[in-house]
Amino acid sequence: MASEANFLSQTLQSITTTKMREQNKRRKTFESSKATVLKSAAAASNDRARLEVLLSGFKDLSFSNKGVFYVDEDRTNHARNVARYLEQSYRDPSVSSSIIQGFAGNFRQKLDQESQRFEFADLYYRLLGEWTDASSKPLEQSEQKEEEEELDGSFEHVQKYDLEKLRDKFAGVVFTPLETDEVEIDNYLASLFQDDHAAKLLEEIRKSNTEFAKELKKRTAPFDSRTLKQCIQALLRNTLLNDDAKNTLSEFTTNEVVLDEIADVLNLRFADLDNWSWEADEGMYYEPRRQLNGKYRIMMDMDILQAIFLHYIAVNWCSQLKLALSCLPNDNKFWRGPKKMTEEEKGRYRYFTGSHPTAGVSTKEMETFCETFFMSAMPSSLLDSGDPYGEDKDAEAAADETKTGLGMRQMFLRQLATDVIIRRSLHGEVAVVQSDLQWYATGLPHSTLFAVLRFWGVPEDWISLFRKYAEAPLRMTATPGENVRTRKRGIPITDAFETLFGESVLFCMDVAVNRLSDMTLIRFHDDLFLSGEPLQCANAWETIEGFVKVLGLDINTSKTGSVYLYNAGRDDDLLARFPKGPVCMGMLQLTPEGDWAIDQKQVAAHVRQLQKQLGQCNSIISWIQTWNACMGRFFQDTFGKPANCFGQAHVDAILETHASMQRQLFETHGGSVTNYLREQILERFEVDKVPDSFFFLPEEFGGLGLQNPFIPFFVLKDNVLKSPLDRIAEFRKDEKRAYKEASEDFVALSDAVKQRRVREGLGDRSEHPAILSEAFFSFEEYTAYREQHSYELLGAFDDLMRKPIVQDVYPVKEVLPWFAELSHSHGTSWYQLSNENKWIMNMYAEELKQRFGALSIVDKNLLPSGVMSMLKTKKVTWQLIIWE
Structure with a gap:
């Protein structure tokens, strides 16, 4: 293990050493003086004399937290009070020896407490010294077993540090092109936009991207000190650059002269964008780097200035595409969801209840998708990290789950668990499917990528630039110029281009699943989740399988699984259509019984x-x-x-x-x-x-x-909540009570009010007066659109989603x-x-x-x-x- 001393700056070590010396000096002075006081006290002839010695010593000794007025004042008052009581005892026989002994014992306790403070302050510094000592021995010497059980779930376990095998597998993928049929991809995607409304939306997206491409290219001097600092902060947050490069970047942010020079260089480079290249004839080194979660990833050693330059371009395109494509899920006519009330059904509801249908659970979930889950990996600006795996780094992020990838996943986990409870309770069955794409960024076919970018209307001059970026000159050895090869598949991971390219392709999957199965796929980059009516989930899963086949992608079977929950009458044919394997988020697994274990x-x-x-x-x-x-x-x-x-x-x-x-x-x-x-x-x-x-x-x-x-x-x-099902039982009572109250209110209506309701809800058409002779509509009709409009169900949903308040x-x-x-x-x-x-x-x-x-x-x-x-x-x- 490397010395932790390297982690501390020389200045910080010097300050710490000075404080430690001061602490030791204070301790020696105090203990010496304390020993003298206690020795004198032990030699005192009686209790009053002993207390007098201890009182004098207490006033003279220098305690560790001396100088804090509140503490000093308390000590002064305590000593002054005891001195007055001691004086009283010489005249007043009622002041007993036990009182005097109690005061003396209290002073001895305070001296001992101070010794404890000094002792543990000393231990504190010794622990710090051990932490910075490179020669410190491990706490335990344990032998490594040759074999371990496999780690399931989100990890792929390897028995040994076989990094050479990792390099070989990586090289076997990235230097071997996988040619997909760009015409087939274009036809597949075009089939999702066949109706006139969808075609018009696609035309608007393409026009927006074309105009943005021109505007971005025309920018003069886009790099300045502020822009550079934003780019640098983003690069420092991810794992794209090695530690040395990050240290250099950190130093840049404090030197305005250097930032100005960098801005000049990058602005010159941007002005000649069409002729951009990697400028790496000796090849860029790809090496295995260990991530915080322990995984090894092959990472590219990128030049710092190139990293800043490319980050700016990628994030601007991310922002544009996210904005342009957001029109699709926000368009109710394009984006398909649960069956909606017809105008006739809305009128009947208005007539019988006297109110318009309110927004329900499905509306809220769609709003959450559009505002939070939609292309969540994509940054919206240079200030946005857009990290789908980011942690709650501070209190603000922990409080607002939409600020980090981890927070969004926890939010979705609650939504998934709540959906399972509600759907199974209301409909008797529900299905959940989880999947992941195998080596997605590493193995993304370039032909697929460019076909998708063309489909979204990205102009050819930009695709030419993106091609040069993707076809990077790489080497797998540390020796410059040795065995340099051109990348033919995949893109560098952890940078903004991975997000730009990856999300551009995977959003096509979102559209396909929605248009072909009427479901909304929840996706955190290449982690995929489906939840809902089992037949729809099965159709959506088959859509995903067809999509990856056309686009040349691979399903990661080790991270793919499903759970089909039913109260009665399992459909074995339907079950056979689902992928095998568990459904997990972290170490929480959805069991076949519907519990999270x-x-x-x-x-x-x-x-x-x-x-x-x-x-x-x-x-x-x-x-x-x-x-x-x-x-x-x-x-x-x-x-x-x-x-x-x-x-x-x-x-x-x-x-x-x-x-x-x-x-x-x-x-x-x-x-x-x-x-x-x-x-x-x-x-x-x-x-x-x-x-x-x-x-x-x-x-x-x-x-x-x-x-x-x-x-x-x-x-x-x-x-x-003790049991989530108790809240569902409460919802059913609330729903029946609301139906009963609406029914009683309806019966009490006058004919004039009923006629007015007919006009307000259904209009003046001749066929509607017949409704005036109908009894109050059935409970089945009243609850037919629970997920879409039930106020009571929305209340239950909100309660089940709620995190507990700390007590x-x-x-x-x-x-x-x-x-x-x-x-x-x-x-x-x-x-x-x-x-x-x-x-x-x-x-x-x-x-x-x-x-x-x-x-x-x-x-x-x-x-x-x-x-x-x-x-x-x-x-x-x-x-x-x-x-x-």
């Missing part, structure tokens, strides 16, 4: 690998980093975020799974992470009796910031002053703490106060805050031996 086989395999990865950590802090990344974030996301549609059983399953994982990880330590770490600290630093609070306390208060994976679920556990813990009056002190000493009040930290701080408040005399361990001024900030931003890579 955690895939314990995947969990067990990940836990075994995590155990090895933790054992290979060279320091306690790197161990905690790995723990927090995997147990604190990874498993939380892959188990699915709790919601009403999963019910209380899902939360209980997560908690039990975490308990089981910890039993496996710490089998010889009673299943306790703190017991394990306590033993490691004793062995490595000879520090005994480490309190639990030191592990879990946030770093800004002098703790190690170990994340407790149980707490995020306990803070919301009580606010999740805070509340500090009792006894501890509130302690948090007031914390606010003054560390600048953080109770109300500024996160929900999890409120739980932790309140849980360990008594232990902290008894052990350290405060709710913090280390003085804020002595905390290495710069190091801690970098600790939180440092990524942890899964060491799973996987590749794609």
Whole structure:
């Protein structure tokens, strides 16, 4: 393992070393003075004399958090009060020895608490020193087994680091062209736009793209400091460039002179766009790079200026195509969905109920598709990352799920689970299909790509540029000029062009599925999901199979599966049309019974690998980093975020799974992470009796910031629906009550009102007066369009989709002053703490106060805050031996 010292700047290390020296100096001074005071106190002749010595020492000693006015004032007042009580005791016989002894014991406790603060501050710095020491030994020496069970689901497991095999497979794909029939592709796509309305929309899309192509090419000096910074920030967020290139890019953003020079070069290059080339006669090196999730990917070593230049072009085209193509799903006449009410049916509904049909579940889901899921991988501007796999990096992103790929997936997972519950309850059956495309970007046929771009109206001069981009000169060895070959298939992954080209092709699949099966395919780049009426799902799946065949793509069978749920009367012929395999999102799997269960086989395999990865950590802090990344974030996301549609059983399953994982990880330590770490600290630093609070306390208060994976679920556990089906039962009652009330209101109507309703809902045509003699319409007619118009069903849908509200813990009056002190000493009040930290701080408040005399361990001024900030931003890579 490489030294973590390289991660810290020399300036940061120097500041940390200075703080550590100051901490050690304060500790030595305090302990020396304390020993003198205690020795004098022990030699005192009586209790009053002993208290006098301790009181004097308490006033003179320099405590670790001296200088905080709130704390200083409290110490001063305490000492002044005791001094007055002591003076009273010399005159007043009623002041007993037990009172005096109590004051003396209190002073000794405060001195001991201060020693504890110094001891654990010292341990804190020693732990940091271990983290930056390249010679530190792994916590555990574990032997690797030669064979492992396969990791199912989203990972492809490889027994050894066979990177040569990966290179060979990659080369076998990208240097061998796959020629598809461009005429067949064009005819296939054209068949989706045969009617006059669709043809007109297609013509408008093509015209828009043609005009944009001209406008973009005419731009003069498009690159300036602001544009460059936007491009650079996007490139720093993804994995396209290696670490050295990213470091260089980061330096660019702080140097306006350099940015101006770069802008001049790129503007000259843009002015001669037709003659652009890679300018890489020696070939661009393609190397396997490990991603944060542990997968190896073949990544291109791209020139920095080329990366900026191409990113600008690709994102502008992404923005244009996303805008142009958005007219299709937003057009009710073009985009097909559930059967709609006829004008006659709307009039009858208006006549019997007195109100117009309201927007229902299907309308809301379509709005969500258009606003959130539609081409979600495509950035809308240079400021938009458009990352379909992005994480919730901050509180804002976590609060707004539409801001990150992970958030959108969690949002869709809830929608999928809710749809399954509602459709099965209302119709007795539902189907879900999941799939993925094999090596999609890597193996995309160039002939398919250019046929699709032409179909959308991209002009030939731009296709010529895109062809030069796609046909890059590559080499698979580190030696410049060695065995350079032209790419004939696929496109570089993780850059904006992958998104542009990939989404341009895959949106054609969205259109095909919709036009040929009346369904909306939910897609996160090349991850595909269908959910709905089983026959429609089967037809849609066959449409996907036909689509990939025409366009020369491949289904990834290892990530393809389906679940066909039914209450009675399974259709075996229909079942045979669905692909075999499970339906999973992360480690949450839809069972054949219709429940969402955690895939314990995947969990067990990940836990075994995590155990090895933790054992290979060279320091306690790197161990905690790995723990927090995997147990604190990874498993939380892959188990699915709790919601009403999963019910209380899902939360209980997560908690039990975490308990089981910890039993496996710490089998010889009673299943306790703190017991394990306590033993490691004793062995490595000879520090005994480490309190639990030191592990879990946030770093800004002098703790190690170990994340407790149980707490995020306990803070919301009580606010999740016990059973989602209870909400469906409630909906049925609401629906029948609404029908009964509407029926009673109708019966009470006068003939004049009825006649007015006929005119308002159905018009004055002669055939409609016959409705005046009808009884109130049937419950079947009233509920025929539930998904489209039921207010009650929409309410149930919203409730099932809802995430639980966190239920805070509340500090009792006894501890509130302690948090007031914390606010003054560390600048953080109770109300500024996160929900999890409120739980932790309140849980360990008594232990902290008894052990350290405060709710913090280390003085804020002595905390290495710069190091801690970098600790939180440092990524942890899964060491799973996987590749794609």
